[in-house]
Amino acid sequence: MIKDLQKLNILYVEDDDFIREHTSSLLKSIFKDVLTAKDGSEGIDTYKKHHNRLDAIITDINMPKISGLDMAKRIRKNCKQKTPIIAVSAYDCDDYGITEISKNFAHYLRKPIQIKDLLTSIDKAIKGEVGDYCK
Template sequence: MINNLRKLNILYVEDDDFIREHTTLLLKTIFKDVYTAKDGKDGILAYKQHYKEVDAIITDINMPYLSGLEMAKKINANCKLKRPIIAVSAYDCDDYGITEISENFSHYLRKPIQIKDLIKSIDKAIKGEVGDYCK
């Protein structure tokens, strides 16, 4: 599984600088390339700039300027190349509504995330396997 992931490029969207920097370092040991963004608005710009290279998106949900949920809705509605989007959040998915979560994300993970769970979710999402919600 890891060897397959080394060929993939990821867009990682997280508003917390410390979490974004440290998680990015870890993700760079697993994936070919990792693009980052600091919020949903920046995430849309990064996706537009790198959409041909990005294989999957990992995003926090609760962020300033534009939430991860709103970012996912805009990307899903406006992009010809659909990419799996994995949500990570400190909140229970019931706080957002299971319908909105399942319609906009391939998988949903609660923080603090375990890297093995994130890798498994990305691998499943890339294969088109729909997700783990509300765990």
């Protein structure tokens, strides 16, 4: 699995500066390239600029300006490409509605996340496998 992940380019969207810097540093040691964004608005802009080379998106849900859920909806609505999006949140997915989560995200992980779980979710999402949403 790890060998295949080293060929992937991902976008990581997280509003907390410390978490974004720490996690992206770790992700950069695993993936070919990791682009970052500090909120959903910046995530959409980054996706528009780099969509043709992105293999997956990892996003927090609760963020200022545009939430991760709204970002995912806009990406899904405006882009033909089906880049898998993995949601990461401190909140239970029931807070957002299981229908909204399953329609817009390939996988949903609760914070604090284990890197192994995140890598497994990305690997499955790239292969087209949907995840368990409300564990």
